Amino acid sequence: MLVAELKPTEEILGYLRPGERVFILSCNGCVASVGAGGEKAIADLRAVFSQNGHAVTGSLLAPFACNKALVGLRLLREEPALSQAHVLFVAACGVGVQAVAQVVDKAVYPATNTVTYGAFQGLWPGEERCQRCGQCLLAYTGGICPLTTCAKGLLHGPCGGSHEGECEVEKGRPCGWQKIYDRLSKIGRLDLLHQCRTPHDRKAHLEVPGTRRRSTLWDLERLED
Amino acid sequence: MNLRERLSRGEFVITCEAGPPKGTDVGPALEEADRLGRYVHAFNVTDLQSSVLRMSSCALCTLLKARGHEPILQVTCRDRNRLALQADLLGAWALGIENVLALTGDHPVLGDHPGAWPVFDLDSVQLVAAIRELNRGRDLAGNELQGHPDFLVGAVVNATAKPLEPHLAKMRLKAQLGVGFFQTQTVYDPQAYLEFVRKVEGLGVPILVGVIPLKSAKMARFMNENIAGVHVPEPIIQELEAAKTKEDREKRSVDICARIVRAVKPYAHGIHLMPMGWDFLVPQILDQAGI
Ligand code: SF4
Ligand code: SF4
Numbered sequence: 001m002l003v004a005e006l007k008p009t010e011e012i013l014g015y016l017r018p019g020e021r022v023f024i025l026s027c028n029g030c031v032a033s034v035g036a037g038g039e040k041a042i043a044d045l046r047a048v049f050s051q052n053g054h055a056v057t058g059s060l061l062a063p064f065a066c067n068k069a070l071v072g073l074r075l076l077r078e079e080p081a082l083s084q085a086h087v088l089f090v091a092a093c094g095v096g097v098q099a100v101a102q103v104v105d106k107a108v109y110p111a112t113n114t115v116t117y118g119a120f121q122g123l124w125p126g127e128e129r130c131q132r133c134g135q136c137l138l139a140y141t142g143g144i145c146p147l148t149t150c151a152k153g154l155l156h157g158p159c160g161g162s163h164e165g166e167c168e169v170e171k172g173r174p175c176g177w178q179k180i181y182d183r184l185s186k187i188g189r190l191d192l193l194h195q196c197r198t199p200h201d202r203k204a205h206l207e208v209p210g211t212r213r214r215s216t217l218w219d220l221e222r223l224e225d
Numbered sequence: 226m227n228l229r230e231r232l233s234r235g236e237f238v239i240t241c242e243a244g245p246p247k248g249t250d251v252g253p254a255l256e257e258a259d260r261l262g263r264y265v266h267a268f269n270v271t272d273l274q275s276s277v278l279r280m281s282s283c284a285l286c287t288l289l290k291a292r293g294h295e296p297i298l299q300v301t302c303r304d305r306n307r308l309a310l311q312a313d314l315l316g317a318w319a320l321g322i323e324n325v326l327a328l329t330g331d332h333p334v335l336g337d338h339p340g341a342w343p344v345f346d347l348d349s350v351q352l353v354a355a356i357r358e359l360n361r362g363r364d365l366a367g368n369e370l371q372g373h374p375d376f377l378v379g380a381v382v383n384a385t386a387k388p389l390e391p392h393l394a395k396m397r398l399k400a401q402l403g404v405g406f407f408q409t410q411t412v413y414d415p416q417a418y419l420e421f422v423r424k425v426e427g428l429g430v431p432i433l434v435g436v437i438p439l440k441s442a443k444m445a446r447f448m449n450e451n452i453a454g455v456h457v458p459e460p461i462i463q464e465l466e467a468a469k470t471k472e473d474r475e476k477r478s479v480d481i482c483a484r485i486v487r488a489v490k491p492y493a494h495g496i497h498l499m500p501m502g503w504d505f506l507v508p509q510i511l512d513q514a515g516i
Contacts, residue, residue: 193398
């Protein structure tokens, strides 16, 4: 059972520069069942942006945002609205946000914090991309998770062991921070590396908040138990 | 005069690495420090270097201090969460340790306990920020401290990393947080170092250049393969390879080191020596480098 929740409004607005236009992509998969995706997230986010001076150029309800190929195809059809937007907000789990970031050459921001997966790793297989840390950082790292792509989960750039794009831990393993740097450079947001981040809140993923547990699927499972 | 004063006066500073023993036998480390004490200003004590288990840095720092040497405590993010890091730093200050070098730390898989949990609760930027808070009399949670340290904080940078830009971004953050000096990973390519200096001149933070004497071509190749962030250029390896006797190897090793130090000296505020057991060469290296 995947659990995610919408980020606090102040944090979402904090990512934006004045007047930036946004496109909203909401996942209709797992997150929809806990109210952090689906039509509800689109409505919630629309209200937040329009009340705060950010025009919404369009939105898309994607069946499973973590299916990178499918979400890429669906976004092609949205090209007119997408090209009008400065940034994308994605209401999906950490894998979904990263899948969208990989198919769009714009800043892609998470609208959610992923708290737990209950073992489900998304439809973009290959590697573990999200550790459900409950404090999604993808807005600062170009949509590439620093906790899973960096062997040490560092938050402010590469360690001394990063050399020619390779991680010190293993030959052939790409350095996550080199990837993040290249991506931020590509979307013109290297300025994000000039800010200090407060220490990560490690408890955020340890306990699923009680309010998030009251979903139909969760209750069904409990009944079956 | 202590390290902080030397740096603020713009003196050319010489620090030397000291490695705690694998075990409790501290004799050799202390004797080495006693032999080198008159050539160097401070001893920089490693914190489980390369993730290999050794005695704690703080213990050797305290013993060095008791013998009249000035220690620099290396602190990595690898083994302790934010609580343990702060606790150990407060304790170190109470034991008379005034200098800290804050670094990320190698990943445990590179060491002799590869299954150890890689902590990295904070990263090196956040560790520097935490020390700054302690210096100001507050812990990371914002609580007030009864009595607080006033550490001189150093940080590391790999000056010849490729590509360099991602490392520079992180270095700038550390400079913003007010570090008192930077120490570089060992430099074997003075030209690359000069290019680095040109890019960071504006930061206004003193830089100590890392120097490791190469014992052999084999060691150079080993470092290229196995030591994170070190690169020895091929011509230097060939120079060492041409040595026939042990004496010749030592002479070439001194030559190479002295040559690099002379080349970088006008663009550095000091050097950090890592003799790796060849401490007997240190006086010769300094002499030949004209320090
Ligand atoms: S920062 Fe990484 S681990 Fe945390 S929620 Fe986002 S993708 Fe998942
Ligand atoms: S080399 Fe890169 S990915 Fe590996 S631990 Fe260092 S910063 Fe992280």
